[in-house]
Amino acid sequence: MTFKHKLSCRLALLKDALPLLALVALGREKPVALTDSKPATVTQVVVSPDSIDLDPLQTQQFTAFGRTATGDSMPITASWSASAGTITPLGYYVADSSETDAVVTATLDGSLTGNARIRKRRIVAIVVSPQAAVVAPGQTQQFTTYARRNTGDSVSVAVSYTATGGTMSPGGMYTAGQTPGSYRVIATRTRGGLADTAAITVMSLPVASVAVTPPAAAVLVGGIVQLTATPKDANGNPLAGRTVAWSSGATGVASVDANGLVKGVGAGTATITATSEGKSAIATITVSSVPVKSVVVTPSTATVLAGGMVQLSATPKDSAGNALTGRTVAWSSSATSVATVDANGLVKGVGAGSATITATSEDKSGTATITVTLVPVASVQVAPASPTVLLGQTVPLIATPKDSAGNPLTGRVGTWSSSATGVATVDVNGLVKGAGPGTATITATCEGKSGTATVTVSNVPVASVVVTPATASMFPGGTAQLTATPMDSAGNALTGRTVAWSSNATSVATIDANGSVKGVAAGSATITATSEGKSATATITVRLVPVASVQVSPATAGIRVGQTLQLSATTKDSAGGTLTGRTVTWASSNANVASVNTSGLVTGKAAGSATITATSEGKSATATVTVTLVPVASVVVARRRRRSRSEARCSWP
Numbered sequence: 001m002t003f004k005h006k007l008s009c010r011l012a013l014l015k016d017a018l019p020l021l022a023l024v025a026l027g028r029e030k031p032v033a034l035t036d037s038k039p040a041t042v043t044q045v046v047v048s049p050d051s052i053d054l055d056p057l058q059t060q061q062f063t064a065f066g067r068t069a070t071g072d073s074m075p076i077t078a079s080w081s082a083s084a085g086t087i088t089p090l091g092y093y094v095a096d097s098s099e100t101d102a103v104v105t106a107t108l109d110g111s112l113t114g115n116a117r118i119r120k121r122r123i124v125a126i127v128v129s130p131q132a133a134v135v136a137p138g139q140t141q142q143f144t145t146y147a148r149r150n151t152g153d154s155v156s157v158a159v160s161y162t163a164t165g166g167t168m169s170p171g172g173m174y175t176a177g178q179t180p181g182s183y184r185v186i187a188t189r190t191r192g193g194l195a196d197t198a199a200i201t202v203m204s205l206p207v208a209s210v211a212v213t214p215p216a217a218a219v220l221v222g223g224i225v226q227l228t229a230t231p232k233d234a235n236g237n238p239l240a241g242r243t244v245a246w247s248s249g250a251t252g253v254a255s256v257d258a259n260g261l262v263k264g265v266g267a268g269t270a271t272i273t274a275t276s277e278g279k280s281a282i283a284t285i286t287v288s289s290v291p292v293k294s295v296v297v298t299p300s301t302a303t304v305l306a307g308g309m310v311q312l313s314a315t316p317k318d319s320a321g322n323a324l325t326g327r328t329v330a331w332s333s334s335a336t337s338v339a340t341v342d343a344n345g346l347v348k349g350v351g352a353g354s355a356t357i358t359a360t361s362e363d364k365s366g367t368a369t370i371t372v373t374l375v376p377v378a379s380v381q382v383a384p385a386s387p388t389v390l391l392g393q394t395v396p397l398i399a400t401p402k403d404s405a406g407n408p409l410t411g412r413v414g415t416w417s418s419s420a421t422g423v424a425t426v427d428v429n430g431l432v433k434g435a436g437p438g439t440a441t442i443t444a445t446c447e448g449k450s451g452t453a454t455v456t457v458s459n460v461p462v463a464s465v466v467v468t469p470a471t472a473s474m475f476p477g478g479t480a481q482l483t484a485t486p487m488d489s490a491g492n493a494l495t496g497r498t499v500a501w502s503s504n505a506t507s508v509a510t511i512d513a514n515g516s517v518k519g520v521a522a523g524s525a526t527i528t529a530t531s532e533g534k535s536a537t538a539t540i541t542v543r544l545v546p547v548a549s550v551q552v553s554p555a556t557a558g559i560r561v562g563q564t565l566q567l568s569a570t571t572k573d574s575a576g577g578t579l580t581g582r583t584v585t586w587a588s589s590n591a592n593v594a595s596v597n598t599s600g601l602v603t604g605k606a607a608g609s610a611t612i613t614a615t616s617e618g619k620s621a622t623a624t625v626t627v628t629l630v631p632v633a634s635v636v637v638a639r640r641r642r643r644s645r646s647e648a649r650c651s652w653p
Contacts, residue, residue: 038498042066042076044112047106054095054120055254062091062116064106078106085118095120112278123147126157128187128198136205136233138240143172143198145187159187165202176202180484207242207277208234214283219254219264221289227260229274229281233523243494244276254285264289264326279509290324292316297359303371304339304349307410312345312368314359327363349373350411351518352464376598377412378404382444387453389424389434390460397430397453399444414446424455434458436496462497473541474509474519482515482538484529500530504542507575509540547582547617548574558626559594559604567600569614584616594625 014046044067051059066076084102087093090206093104097123125148133141147157152514161168161221165183176183180202182429188195209232217225231242246256249271256272257261264287267519272283295318302310316327331341338353347357349372363548381400384394399416416426434443434457442453464487470479486497501511508523519529519542527538551570559565571582586596593608602612604627 002413005286021173031497040068040070040072040074042074042108042112043069045076045078045106046073046107047104047114047116049116051117051119053121056095056097056099058095059096060093060118060294062093063105064091064108064114066108076108077106079110081107082106082118085644093118099123100518108205110122119150120155121149121151123155123157123189123192123194124150125185125194126159126189126194127644128185128196131197132199132201133174134201134203134237135174137176137178137180137202139176141174141176141200143174143185144170146188147194158190160190162186162188163200164466166200169408174200176200178202180278183256192304202618205239207231207239207279209236210244210274210279210281212274212281212283215264216284216286217284219262220324221264221266221287222328223283224261224326226265227256227272227283227295229260229276231276240386242276244274247273247274247275248269248613253287267386268426290318290436292324292327292362292364293319293322295329295359295361295364297357297366297368299368301369301371302347303373304347304362306349306351306372306374306412306486306568309346309348310370311563312341312347312357312359314345314361314366314525316364327361331357332358332360334358334504374412375407375409375508376448377401377409377447379406380414380444380446380449382442382453385453386451386456387432388456388458389432391434391437391457392460394431394433396424397432397442397444399430399451401444401446401449412446414444417443417445423457453638458491459497460488462486464491465499465529465531465534465536467527467529467536467538469537469538471541472517473543474517475545476519476521478519478542480517480540482511482527482529484531484536486531486534502528502530503540504528508542545573545579545584547579547619548612549576550584550616550619550621552612552614552621552623554623557602557622558628559602560628561606562628562630563604563626565604567602567612567614568617569621570601571616571619582616584614586617587613589613593627 016268046065046067048063052062064076064078066074080089080091082093082102082104085094085096085098085549099120101120102118104111104116104118114587126145127148128143128145135141145157145159146154148154161172161387163174163183163185165181166174168174168185183200183202185200211230211232213228217581219225221479229244231239233239246258246260248254248256250268252266254266254270262272262285267287267289270285272285273280282439282499296315296317297311304310308409314329316324318324331345333339333341333355335353335355337351338348339349340345341357345359347370352372352374355370357370359366368551379402381402383398387395399414403409416428416430418424418440420425420438420440422436422441424432424440426432426442430444432455437457437459440455442455445449466485466487468483474480484499484510488494501513501515503509503511503525505523509517509519509525511517511527517540522542522544525540527540528535533592549572551572553568557565564580569584571579573579580589586598586600588594588596588609590608593605594602595611596602596612600614602625607627607629609624609626612625614621
């Protein structure tokens with residue numbers, strides 16, 4: 001039955017009961033005197049009930065009557081209204097879905113009113129139960145939640161659960177995590193946001209025992225068996241999240257990993273121990289070995305393209321032809337230039353031909369014949385297609401042969417060539433080197449198909465020039481070789497660049513176009529090397545060859561008093577070579593006998609002998625000069641007055 005149908009039925013019943021209700025109400029009040037000559041006046045409207053607690057959407061019938069100034073009651077026809085919810089013209093009230101309180105008002109003649117207060121029953125708190133709990137890691141605890149109304153009664157309520165640790169189901173089932181600690185369970189009302197919390201403590205229970213399953217197992221050499229260890233508490237309940245350490249009593253027979261996975265190593269018996277928190281349990285493992293009698297390789301024949309692959313499988317078998325598992329298989333190829341095979345039996349075609357692939361297990365072998373054919377090259381792609389490289393630098397090119405579908409082909413042999421080796425060269429690996437400015441076409445050819453790339457070579461700009469040696473010294477006529485090295489901005493030497501040489505003092509040193517310096521005369525000269533506007537210098541010092549000896553000619557001579565003799569001095573180097581342009585000073589050991597001027601001219605002064613010395617740069621040589629008197633040609637004797645008889649005058653021609 002629908003709500004509207006129920007409401008209409010209740011209104012019909014109420015309509016039939018109104019006269020009776022009115023009589024009952026009048027019977028409780030002082031009756032209006034029938035003998036009054038004029039009707040009494042209503043001074044108050046009374047609503048019944050005047051206060052009530054209702055749930056949202058709950059219904060309530062309200063009635064209204066009038067009260068006169070004398071306190072008498074009388075029936076009235078009032079109009080109804082409500083601050084929240086709905087009310088019919090006959091006073092049938094339906095609360096709304098909210099928790100908001102409401103006022104029902106009955107109005108008489110548009111001005112006189114009476115009210116009834118409706119207090120909504122609403123939830124003012126929610127309570128989680130239990131308020132505290134202690135569980136072990138991995139265990140569960142059921143929580144429930146109820147609501148408390150403003151009227152003091154308890155009702156069920158829809159909530160959502162969360163927890164600060166562990167997990168919560170929508171129905172309030174808490175599952176503890178593996179980390180011990182204190183956590184909270186929070187229940188939040190789905191509608192309204194009210195919440196309450198409960199404290200939950202996760203405490204680890206000590207391991208009392210360990211159970212290993214299976215307690216015994218048999219495995220073949222190379223085979224494996226999984227063991228499971230279950231730590232338990234004192235009541236025999238499994239404990240989750242506990243660390244278990246595994247060990248083998250005979251690792252030569254059976255090994256065990258950290259997860260309890262046992263592998264047969266050699267025939268025999270081994271004890272596998274699982275330990276958790278000082279408690280242990282064991283399992284006995286028996287390892288046996290079934291000898292391999294044959295190996296079957298499938299497929300036994302296969303054809304594959306070069307670069308293609310085919311998977312082979314090897315099955316070791318016992319003497320009865322049963323397949324053996326867990327055996328080690330080694331793979332090999334009789335011709336790795338034709339086909340290779342990896343440790344898993346995956347064969348890859350390398351070059352055209354035939355190869356025998358062998359699978360070996362425990363000295364037993366099986367084979368498969370692999371035929372490798374080449375996919376014809378349909379095109380060759382060279383990348384990059386238009387590289388740029390600086391002079392002297394390199395750029396790698398990659399040539400990719402492709403089939404007719406455009407798929408790359410591997411293992412093909414190709415050749416490289418350059419259309420202009422003066423611009424760019426290319427080696428057998430496709431490495432292009434800039435040889436000179438310009439453009440060259442690099443071609444890669446494979447099986448008659450070619451692809452090209454256009455390479456542009458440009459000069460690396462000269463950033464600096466280094467001249468070596470930076471200083472040099474020489475004698476006039478001597479030479480020294482200078483070297484100029486143009487360099488880029490990174491300090492790398494640049495080759496093939498033009499270098500111009502110049503000297504700022506050609507009277508001291510000259511330089512040719514190849515950097516060969518020649519000393520001209522004593523002094524200093526700056527030699528400059530210039531390349532592409534960048535320059536560097538070297539300082540050249542030219543010094544004279546030192547005088548090693550001096551020779552005076554003639555070494556001996558005789559002159560008469562008053563006569564002159566020209567001596568010459570020759571300066572020589574250590575090899576005896578004559579040196580020119582050197583300063584020579586002259587000196588006489590006895591200037592009264594023979595004097596000498598700055599040019600080596602000797603003048604006889606008086607009879608005797610003198611040593612004439614020529615000195616240059618600390619080295620000296622001498623000449624011996626003998627001065628004699630001029631011979632007497634006649635003697636004239638004359639008598640003069642006042643002279644003695646023996647006095648005579650000599651006359652010299």
